[in-house]
Amino acid sequence: MTLVPARPATRPERPSTGPLIDQFEFGLDAPICLTWELTYACNLACVHCLSSSGRRDPRELTTEECKALIDEFERMQIFYVNIGGGEPTVRPDFWELLDYAVEHHVGVKFSTNGFRITPERAEQLAATDYVDVQVSLDGATPEVNDPIRGLGTYDAAMRAMANLQAAGMTDFKLSVVCTRHNIGQLDEFKAIADRYGAQLRLTRLRPSGRGADVWQDLHPLPEQQRELYDWLVANGDRVLTGDSFFHLSAYGEALPGLNLCGAGRVVCLVDPVGDVYACPFAIHDQFLAGNVRSPGGFDEVWKHSALFEDLRSPQTGGACTQCSAFDACRGGCMAAKFFTGLPLDGPDPECVKGNSAAALAGERVLPGSSQDHSHAGPVRNQPVPLTLLTRRPDQPVARPVSACDASPVAGLSAGPSADRPG
Amino acid sequence: MQEREAWRLSGSVALRPEPFGALAYDFHTRRLSFLKTPRLVDVVRRLGDSNDVGTALTAAEVPDAERPSYLAALTTLASGGLLEER
Ligand code: SF4
Ligand code: SF4
Numbered sequence: 242m243t244l245v246p247a248r249p250a251t252r253p254e255r256p257s258t259g260p261l262i263d264q265f266e267f268g269l270d271a272p273i274c275l276t277w278e279l280t281y282a283c284n285l286a287c288v289h290c291l292s293s294s295g296r297r298d299p300r301e302l303t304t305e306e307c308k309a310l311i312d313e314f315e316r317m318q319i320f321y322v323n324i325g326g327g328e329p330t331v332r333p334d335f336w337e338l339l340d341y342a343v344e345h346h347v348g349v350k351f352s353t354n355g356f357r358i359t360p361e362r363a364e365q366l367a368a369t370d371y372v373d374v375q376v377s378l379d380g381a382t383p384e385v386n387d388p389i390r391g392l393g394t395y396d397a398a399m400r401a402m403a404n405l406q407a408a409g410m411t412d413f414k415l416s417v418v419c420t421r422h423n424i425g426q427l428d429e430f431k432a433i434a435d436r437y438g439a440q441l442r443l444t445r446l447r448p449s450g451r452g453a454d455v456w457q458d459l460h461p462l463p464e465q466q467r468e469l470y471d472w473l474v475a476n477g478d479r480v481l482t483g484d485s486f487f488h489l490s491a492y493g494e495a496l497p498g499l500n501l502c503g504a505g506r507v508v509c510l511v512d513p514v515g516d517v518y519a520c521p522f523a524i525h526d527q528f529l530a531g532n533v534r535s536p537g538g539f540d541e542v543w544k545h546s547a548l549f550e551d552l553r554s555p556q557t558g559g560a561c562t563q564c565s566a567f568d569a570c571r572g573g574c575m576a577a578k579f580f581t582g583l584p585l586d587g588p589d590p591e592c593v594k595g596n597s598a599a600a601l602a603g604e605r606v607l608p609g610s611s612q613d614h615s616h617a618g619p620v621r622n623q624p625v626p627l628t629l630l631t632r633r634p635d636q637p638v639a640r641p642v643s644a645c646d647a648s649p650v651a652g653l654s655a656g657p658s659a660d661r662p663g
Numbered sequence: 664m665q666e667r668e669a670w671r672l673s674g675s676v677a678l679r680p681e682p683f684g685a686l687a688y689d690f691h692t693r694r695l696s697f698l699k700t701p702r703l704v705d706v707v708r709r710l711g712d713s714n715d716v717g718t719a720l721t722a723a724e725v726p727d728a729e730r731p732s733y734l735a736a737l738t739t740l741a742s743g744g745l746l747e748e749r
Contacts, residue, residue, distance in 0.1 A: 255682055261697055264683040271679065273686065273695065318679035320688035320695070346677070348690060370691050 253554060262499055268506045268553035271317040271543065276521040277511045279307070279335065280327040281614035285354050287379075287390045288624050289418060289459060291522055292512070293450040294327040295616035300514040304334045306534070310511070311338070313539050314347045321348030321371075325521070327513065327614075330357040336365070343371040350375060352416065354394060355401025363401075363408035375414035375442065376401050381429035385422050389459075391624040402437040414481065415439040418446050421458070424465040427472050431480070443473075445485035448580040448590070449522040450610065456581070466593060467492065488573035488589045491566035502575050505530065505552035509543065517542045519552060522576035526611040559586025566594065582607045664738045666717030666730075670710050673747045678704065687745050696745060703736055710737075710746065 255267040282297035283290075302310065314322060322342070329335050329351050342349050350373040358366075358374070366372050376398050380386030383395035398415075405413050415434040417423065423430070427443070434441040448456035461469060470489040473482065477497050484498035504520035505528075511517055515533040518524050530549050531542035543549065556562065561572035572578075573589020581590040582605030588596040664670065672678070675691040684698040687707075698704045705723040713719035716737065725733050740746050 258683075258700070261683070261699065264681075267682070269681050269686075318677065318686075320677060320679070320686070320690070321693065346690070348688075348693060370693070373693060 262501050263555075265499065265501055265503065265507050266553070266555050268549065271319050272507055272509050274323065274503060274508045275314070275319055275511065276323045276325055276509070277310075278325050278327060278513055278521070279329040279338070280332045280513050282331045283326060283328040283354075284331060284356055284620070285328065285391045285394060286616055286620045286623055287394075287451075288455050289379075289389060289420075289446060289450075289452040290615075291447065291450040291452055292325075292327065292524055293610055293613045293615050295620070296614045297327075297331075298514050298614060302513065302515050302533075304337065306515070307334070307338050308341050310515075310533055310539060311342050311345050311347055313533075314342075315345040317540055317543075319347060321350060324349055324351035326352075328354055328356070336362075339372065343369055346371075348372070350414070352377060353401070354390070355398040358401035358404055360404045360407065363404040363410060366405065367408040367410040373413060374405060374410070375416045376405075376439070377416050377418075378430075378433075379418050379420065380423050381426035381433060385426065388624055389420070389422075391620075402433075402439060405439075406437045411438050413439050414442045416442045416444065419443055419461060419469060420446055421461055421465060424461050424469055427469070427476075431476070440481060441479070442481040442483065443469075443485070444483050445574070445577075447522045447574060447577050449576055450524065451615065453580050453607065453610065460591065463593075463595075466591060470496075470593075488570050488591055489593060490569035491564075491593045495569045500569055501571060502573075504528070504575055505549040509549075511539065517546070519548065520576055522574070523579065524610070524612060525579065525608060527579065527608070528576075556586060559584070560596070561586065561588055564588075564594065564596070579608060581605065664716060664734050664741055666720065666734070667715045669713075669715050669749050670737070670741065670746045671749050672707060672711060673745055676745050678707070680704065687740070689744060692744060694743065696740070696743060698740075703733065706733060706737070707740070707746070711749075 256263050278292055280297055280301060281292065281294045283294045286295060330353055339349055348371045352375045355376045366374055378386055378398040379389045380395065386395040402415065417430050431441050446452060446456065446460050466489060470492045473486060473496055474494060482498065486496055487498060487500040490496050490500055504523060508520050509517055510521040511533060512524065517530045517533060517539065519528040519530060528548065530546035533539045533542065559572065561567050573592065575585055577590050578585050583590055583597060583600050587600065590597050590601060676687055676689045679686045684700050685704040687696045687698055698707060702723055702725060706719050706725065709719040709722050710716065713722060720730055720733055737746065
């Protein structure tokens with residue numbers, strides 16, 4: 242398997258004008274969508290956790306190292322970071338780091354399962370513009386949510402949102418990973434978000450982390466993909482998607498957003514031990530660009546790592562470049578292909594034209610994961626998967642969530658006529 | 664926006680230079696916008712220290728034929744709250 246899709250032999254020059262997407266393909270001086278997973282520790286054990294979180298890693302960045310990294314983000318003018326985990330609030334210095342980031346002009350959007358968003362914490366969060374919160378929920382009813390996220394997690398998310406609303410926080414995010422079981426609940430999710438004055442955010446289930454174990458059983462069925470697409474077209478302006486669903490643009494009208502895999506170009510992940518990956522959904526040695534503890538720090542990894550330089554040129558070859566929908570779909574998600582054992586320059590495993598069906602049915606070698614911090618034994622809120630979840634019996638069932646934001650364009654507004662000159 | 668008005672970058676907005684121009688981020692609204700040419704960035708940076716918008720356009724050597732489109736771009740930035748009148 243090639244690591245990255247076919248690229249031209251000599252690196253093409255960055256165009257000096259033209260659509261932003263062409264610019265983004267060549268990468269930026271600093272990411273615009275940086276996810277920082279603060280800890281692999283989590284009080285939950287969600288079945289689809291993209292980072293296989295559960296237990297704290299003893300090599301976790303210290304408070305001082307975290308602050309130095311925030312200083313570096315400030316120097317690079319990374320205006321905001323998406324903090325996830327694990328459950329970031331589990332870190333004892335979480336609130337201290339939040340304050341430190343805000344003082345250093347690094348805005349924070351953090352993802353949480355809501356258990357620790359007490360009325361007091363909600364007040365604290367509502368007090369600054371620099372902080373946004375994203376509460377994870379994967380079912381509009383406990384019956385759909387709790388088998389994925391764990392017993393009591395539906396109630397905890399509702400409580401957290403009620404606390405945020407009572408504290409006067411507006412436009413925080415209700416973040417939903419779309420699965421086979423909740424596609425029929427999109428209107429209900431919207432109603433829940435509206436009820437709490439939150440904004441609904443829908444993202445794609447990717448076969449990353451423990452998600453690889455359950456993807457086959459949870460990813461939306463082909464007719465549900467169509468339902469989701471139609472719903473997004475009808476409601477597009479009022480929901481965020483983190484640009485997750487651009488592979489669905491191949492149905493016709495392009496969805497709002499950039500429609501580009503931003504991995505290593507405008508997106509990256511810093512994990513709890515300081516490893517830098519191309520994307521939060523690509524935690525694997527193959528997509529490891531470097532570590533923030535090495536000389537030159539994050540700046541050096543972002544600007545000069547061989548992997549990222551490699552990712553920063555347009556794809557020129559592969560089956561998808563022949564597809565009529567390539568401009569809209571661009572072959573879909575690199576991480577989804579990788580973790581399902583498909584070639585990176587071929588179609589997405591959920592290609593809406595059915596072009597990956599044959600490859601999925603054939604021989605595939607799944608790359609597996611190169612790290613796993615899952616709890617070794619059961620946790621308090623252990624999800625009890627429905628029968629539809631198949632699990633290898635030798636695998637411990639234990640999974641937390643970090644809904645994270647791999648979006649190159651989450652919350653972006655492109656200022657239409659600021660687009661113009663040139 | 665008129666050439667004789669005086670504007671500046673809003674206090675809550677920061678610019679980050681990029682090869683194509685700049686990113687503009689508003690810490691209050693948490694909105695990210697793009698300035699798609701280096702010259703537009705130059706104009707925006709000059710606004711605060713220029714007597715008026717027209718002076719900033721001239722100083723940034725915006726060709727006469729393009730002044731209307733630059734004014735339109737600045738108007739959009741202003742309507743998004745990135746610029747404020749002074
Ligand atoms: S989630 Fe997929 S499409 Fe998005 S940046 Fe990551 S690898 Fe690319
Ligand atoms: S063949 Fe490739 S480009 Fe075409 S729709 Fe499928 S994934 Fe998208």
